[in-house]
Amino acid sequence: MRVVHYLNQFFAGLGGEEAAGHEPVRLEGAVGPGRGLEVAGLPVDVTLACGDDAFGEREAEVLARLLAWIEEETPDVLVCGPAFGSGRYGYACGSLAREAGRRGVPVVTAMTPDSPGVLAAEGAAYVFPTGSSVTEMRSVLPAIASFALRLARGERVGSAEEEGYLPRGLRTNVRAERTGAARAVDLLLAKLGGDVRTEIVPTGDRVAPPPPVPDLTRARMALVTEAGCVPQGNPDRLPGRRANAWLRYPLDGVTSLGADSYESVHAGFDTTAANEDPNRLVPLDVVRELEAEGRIGALHDVFYTTTGVDTPVAAAAKFGQEIAAELHEAGVQAVILTGT
Amino acid sequence: MPAEPLELATYEVTDVSMGSGVSFDAGRLVVDADTLRALAETEPAIDRAAVHVVRPGESVRVANVLDAVAPSVKPDDPETAFPGALGRLALAGRGRTNRLEGVTVLSSCDLVAADQLEAVDFPAAIVDMAGPGAERSPFGSTTSVVLECTVRDGADAADADRAIRRATLRIARELASATIGAEPERVEVLAHRDRPRDDGLPGVAAILQVGSEGPFLDTFLYGERMEGLVPTALDPCEVLDGALVNGAYEWAGSRNPTAFYQRSALIRELLDSDGERLRFAGLIVALGYLNTAAEKQRSAMLSARLAQMLGADGVVCTTFETGNSHTDTMLTVRACERLGIATSAILTETNGGLTDHVPEADCLISTGNEDELVPPWSPERVIGGAEGLESAPVPTWAYLGANSQTGDATWTAVPA
Numbered sequence: 001m002r003v004v005h006y007l008n009q010f011f012a013g014l015g016g017e018e019a020a021g022h023e024p025v026r027l028e029g030a031v032g033p034g035r036g037l038e039v040a041g042l043p044v045d046v047t048l049a050c051g052d053d054a055f056g057e058r059e060a061e062v063l064a065r066l067l068a069w070i071e072e073e074t075p076d077v078l079v080c081g082p083a084f085g086s087g088r089y090g091y092a093c094g095s096l097a098r099e100a101g102r103r104g105v106p107v108v109t110a111m112t113p114d115s116p117g118v119l120a121a122e123g124a125a126y127v128f129p130t131g132s133s134v135t136e137m138r139s140v141l142p143a144i145a146s147f148a149l150r151l152a153r154g155e156r157v158g159s160a161e162e163e164g165y166l167p168r169g170l171r172t173n174v175r176a177e178r179t180g181a182a183r184a185v186d187l188l189l190a191k192l193g194g195d196v197r198t199e200i201v202p203t204g205d206r207v208a209p210p211p212p213v214p215d216l217t218r219a220r221m222a223l224v225t226e227a228g229c230v231p232q233g234n235p236d237r238l239p240g241r242r243a244n245a246w247l248r249y250p251l252d253g254v255t256s257l258g259a260d261s262y263e264s265v266h267a268g269f270d271t272t273a274a275n276e277d278p279n280r281l282v283p284l285d286v287v288r289e290l291e292a293e294g295r296i297g298a299l300h301d302v303f304y305t306t307t308g309v310d311t312p313v314a315a316a317a318k319f320g321q322e323i324a325a326e327l328h329e330a331g332v333q334a335v336i337l338t339g340t
Numbered sequence: 341m342p343a344e345p346l347e348l349a350t351y352e353v354t355d356v357s358m359g360s361g362v363s364f365d366a367g368r369l370v371v372d373a374d375t376l377r378a379l380a381e382t383e384p385a386i387d388r389a390a391v392h393v394v395r396p397g398e399s400v401r402v403a404n405v406l407d408a409v410a411p412s413v414k415p416d417d418p419e420t421a422f423p424g425a426l427g428r429l430a431l432a433g434r435g436r437t438n439r440l441e442g443v444t445v446l447s448s449c450d451l452v453a454a455d456q457l458e459a460v461d462f463p464a465a466i467v468d469m470a471g472p473g474a475e476r477s478p479f480g481s482t483t484s485v486v487l488e489c490t491v492r493d494g495a496d497a498a499d500a501d502r503a504i505r506r507a508t509l510r511i512a513r514e515l516a517s518a519t520i521g522a523e524p525e526r527v528e529v530l531a532h533r534d535r536p537r538d539d540g541l542p543g544v545a546a547i548l549q550v551g552s553e554g555p556f557l558d559t560f561l562y563g564e565r566m567e568g569l570v571p572t573a574l575d576p577c578e579v580l581d582g583a584l585v586n587g588a589y590e591w592a593g594s595r596n597p598t599a600f601y602q603r604s605a606l607i608r609e610l611l612d613s614d615g616e617r618l619r620f621a622g623l624i625v626a627l628g629y630l631n632t633a634a635e636k637q638r639s640a641m642l643s644a645r646l647a648q649m650l651g652a653d654g655v656v657c658t659t660f661e662t663g664n665s666h667t668d669t670m671l672t673v674r675a676c677e678r679l680g681i682a683t684s685a686i687l688t689e690t691n692g693g694l695t696d697h698v699p700e701a702d703c704l705i706s707t708g709n710e711d712e713l714v715p716p717w718s719p720e721r722v723i724g725g726a727e728g729l730e731s732a733p734v735p736t737w738a739y740l741g742a743n744s745q746t747g748d749a750t751w752t753a754v755p756a
Contacts, residue, residue, distance in 0.1 A: 172753060181748065187703050268663075312711060
């Protein structure tokens with residue numbers, strides 16, 4: 001088992017506030033609170049440490065160095081902190097936890113629930129809540145050591161409520177005492193009695209429509225679709241369902257999406273008619289006419305495509321944000337979004 | 341005159357063994373693989389069949405699983421079991437039915453290898469009898485008789501689909517037929533009675549959502565595809581007694597296998613509660629996975645109207661599969677609430693939450709996060725063809741019935 005521990009300058013014994021600009025360092029074995037982890041049964045192989053200001057001021061560079069060390073170690077678990085009420089330290093722990101977690105390293109950290117590190121972790125790590133005072137060290141270390149040990153062994157971890165970590169924005173499966181049917185009847189009768197309860201609180205991402213485009217004849221327009229429209233043969237292998245990516249294809253000099261050049265790989269509808277005329281998926285033919293007539297300013301030089309079927313909502317939301325960012329960057333003011 | 345009740349005679353199976361001749365005696369079920377195989381092979385579109393028994397704790401994965409059926413027969417007229425879908429047409433839900441408890445018939449066919457479906461349309465569908473995924477499917481903890489089918493080369497999709505379904509029902513009927521003449525463990529008399537609407541109890545109806553989109557994506561009512569169905573009231577006992585048969589084999593976790601209709605936890609809960617804490621106003625079947633906005637709104641509106649005609653103060657809405665059908669559920673919730681009928685709805689979640697939601701849907705039952713991964717497992721034996729899942733974590737949606745949106749499982753999701 002390989003265990004890596006992250007500390008700030010103070011807990012690593014590199015100095016106090018005057019050492020807050022300390023470069024990232026790699027130390028062998030357990031240091032400071034790491035010894036407490038060892039006492040609690042978690043042997044620490046490598047300690048990484050960095051000054052809190054150095055982390056905050058040169059985050060990208062510092063993270064790259066810390067992550068390179070972590071990659072060399074390929075740890076079974078990374079422990080960050082605990083940071084308690086220290087905002088800068090908490091932020092460093094949460095940010096490193098996020099990046100390592102996204103690279104597949106199980107990570108556990110601990111800090112106050114209002115620490116900026118909790119948000120920085122973005123649900124990619126287990127964050128245990130602590131009080132603001134370092135005096136809790138004695139109780140916090142054994143708790144995170146035993147949890148980290150289980151993560152390192154690949155053992156199943158329970159829900160936020162069972163384990164005590166802060167909810168990561170994910171949902172895990174647990175057994176209920178009664179069937180879904182019995183619970184549906186129970187909750188319906190409670191609701192009829194005025195007690196409205198739910199097991200799912202939707203996150204609710206409702207987008208207010210923007211104001212109308214003031215002058216379409218001067219607007220830059222783009223075409224975006226979830227119809228799975230791709231060049232014939234699907235050269236970039238867009239999945240037919242559960243898409244894991246979106247793609248962009250050039251429209252420079254293209255006036256119409258011919259049936260010999262484009263097709264739909266969408267698995268959610270019968271594509272026979274669409275494949276006879278892919279312009280019905282991405283209405284390039286009509287938009288080119290409007291462009292020629294001067295009724296729209298210009299057409300963006302690529303179109304964006306993905307397949308919208310069985311795609312997890314989180315993935316779809318991410319595609320949307322990424323495509324919107326590109327459109328925004330390119331000065332696009334209007335989009336025709338074709339859904340299927 | 342009130343309808344004749346359903347007399348559900350239950351025969352508990354405590355031991356299943358392979359032997360010569362199908363028989364049942366004092367809880368011991370003997371399965372004759374050759375007899376059952378030959379029964380399955382009477383279906384012209386089935387080339388070869390094999391019959392296996394799988395038990396909890398065995399290192400076995402059943403792959404490419406299609407349906408699950410509770411073995412049942414009408415002892416007074418065996419030819420009317422699963423009327424329309426297998427046997428002669430007769431009203432289900434009346435008279436004696438013999439049902440085996442503790443054993444299920446699972447059907448398995450690699451529809452991709454058989455050139456019946458594209459891989460993209462037939463996602464992994466499994467039941468694990470041991471390992472980290474054993475507890476996911478309700479069928480991982482009870483013994484099953486597995487019918488493994490190979491479809492005749494070049495068989496038409498509708499013929500292959502029908503043949504597999506009939507073979508599965510045939511085996512379910514044959515196993516239960518061994519109980520004819522034996523003493524049941526218990527007999528329940530089940531009936532849906534019209535109660536006075538002014539008895540002070542709230543009227544509660546259920547809207548059971550089903551899908552019917554073509555071969556391998558259908559639900560059958562008395563043997564007929566349900567596509568085009570106008571929301572319809574059924575006798576709940578009909579559904580418990582084989583009037584509804586599944587033929588939809590897309591996402592396994594949120595699939596409604598036939599056994600979930602036969603054992604319906606929702607119908608049983610409503611029958612049990614009838615006259616105690618509610619008045620069971622009735623059961624409505626309605627389509628989900630409808631193609632157009634107009635079709636979806638029409639079905640939602642007519643379901644709500646029918647619930648109102650039944651005198652429902654509240655309805656429980658179930659959901660068929662995921663994605664598209666979640667919009668059907670949400671529109672149904674909205675249509676009911678707008679008529680003043682309170683709703684609860686049963687739905688599975690994903691890593692990204694719900695596919696659709698309306699503000700009126702304020703009472704939702706979670707059947708779990710279908711995207712959660714189960715650690716990899718290498719069983720000693722895989723029945724039904726390879727799924728290629730041995731080295732990778734398996735999403736919960738691959739486990740048959742794990743996220744049952746008819747409410748027939750106990751999984752739910754909580755913050756993590």
